Amino acid sequence: MPQLSLSTNVPVDAVAAADILRDCSRAFARIIGKPESGEIMSIGGLGPGVNGKLSAALADILEAKLSVSASRFYVKFDDVQGYNVGFNGTTF
Numbered sequence: 001m002p003q004l005s006l007s008t009n010v011p012v013d014a015v016a017a018a019d020i021l022r023d024c025s026r027a028f029a030r031i032i033g034k035p036e037s038g039e040i041m042s043i044g045g046l047g048p049g050v051n052g053k054l055s056a057a058l059a060d061i062l063e064a065k066l067s068v069s070a071s072r073f074y075v076k077f078d079d080v081q082g083y084n085v086g087f088n089g090t091t092f
Contacts, residue, residue: 004021004024004025004028004058006020006021006024008066008068010066010067010068012066016065019065020061020062020065020066023061023065024057024058024061027054027057027058027061028054028057031050031053031054031057032050032054046077046079047079051077054075054077055075058075059075
């Protein structure tokens with residue numbers, strides 16, 4: 001399941017933080033093809049094509065909202081395999 005953890009030394013007020021997270025959530029939902037209305041889950045759905053699109057979207061958002069160049073941060077992707085996620089007494 002996608003999880004975004006963002007740490008920055010750029011001062012961000014609560015309104016700006018909510019705006020950034022909203023934009024990131026919308027980008028994730030659009031790129032992985034899941035509705036934003038619930039918890040966005042993508043088990044085993046990451047890969048070079050999707051990761052590149054997610055990285056580009058995050059770079060655009062963070063450059064626009066925080067004025068941080070894409071060359072100043074890293075994005076790390078961890079793809080959770082279905083057998084590592086339990087639900088309803090079984091795994092995916």
